[in-house]
Amino acid sequence: LRDLTANFLxxxxxxxxxxxxxxxxxTGETLSLKSANTANDARLDVSARSVWSPGDKTFLDFRxxxxxxxxxxxxxxxxxxxxxxxxxxxxxxERVLEVExxxxxxxxxxxxxxxxxxxxxxxxxxxxxxANRSGQTYENTIRYVRQRIxxxxxxxxxxxxxxxxxxxxxxxxxxxxxxxxxxxxxxxxHNF
Numbered sequence: 001l002r003d004l005t006a007n008f009l010x011x012x013x014x015x016x017x018x019x020x021x022x023x024x025x026x027t028g029e030t031l032s033l034k035s036a037n038t039a040n041d042a043r044l045d046v047s048a049r050s051v052w053s054p055g056d057k058t059f060l061d062f063r064x065x066x067x068x069x070x071x072x073x074x075x076x077x078x079x080x081x082x083x084x085x086x087x088x089x090x091x092x093x094e095r096v097l098e099v100e101x102x103x104x105x106x107x108x109x110x111x112x113x114x115x116x117x118x119x120x121x122x123x124x125x126x127x128x129x130x131a132n133r134s135g136q137t138y139e140n141t142i143r144y145v146r147q148r149i150x151x152x153x154x155x156x157x158x159x160x161x162x163x164x165x166x167x168x169x170x171x172x173x174x175x176x177x178x179x180x181x182x183x184x185x186x187x188x189x190h191n192f
Contacts, residue, residue: 002045002062004152005107005126008145012129014048021047021059024099031098035090044092047102051125057102060122061088064156067110081116084108111157113150123149 002019009017025040044059051058063084065072072080088106096104108116115123127142134141 001064001107001109001149001152001156002060004148005060005062006046006048008126008130008148009046009048009051011133012126013133014050014129016057017046017048019046020044023059023095026095026099029099031094033090033094036094037091042092042095044096044104045107051122051129052103057100059092059096059100059102059104060107061092061104062107063088064109064111064153067112067114077110077112077114081108081110081114085116085118109149109153111153113153115149 006017006019020043023037023042023044044061046060046062047057048060049055049057065080065084067073067077067080075083085106085108088108089104092106093104096102105118105122106116107119107122109119123145124142127138127145130136130145131138131141
């Protein structure tokens, strides 16, 4: 999911897309929460510029959790998503805001493909950027992004059950893929 999102950010025209960027070391700053990550070698999953507004840097950190695991099964999925988003924000948000002077979005989803509120907002914005860049409609772009996310989560879940057997990672390219054509082909195969 991390690599797929980084590829989408690159295709959307976001600048400085980095996978596993190091955070700036703390130089005397004190963070108010004890759970905040204060390690000098701290990393997040992805960073990019111009996601929410031109030039602003955004950091993303991903978590895919099993909603049926004993630690999550007592909660409704919506509350479990919120719990995991809050945990991510407790650990990274203050440091990203105060030290990096950037924004932070926790991308949390369940193994059944349900996205947290922050992830939904992020992927909507990413779809707007992709649609503007590729000339496709927003509706078809968000549908395509959601399908790719669903298959990525499914592939990850299956790999965790049966083990990874190695596959080639392919990058999305708006030059190679016509989202509207993919949508039409998908509809044709479902109608027969």
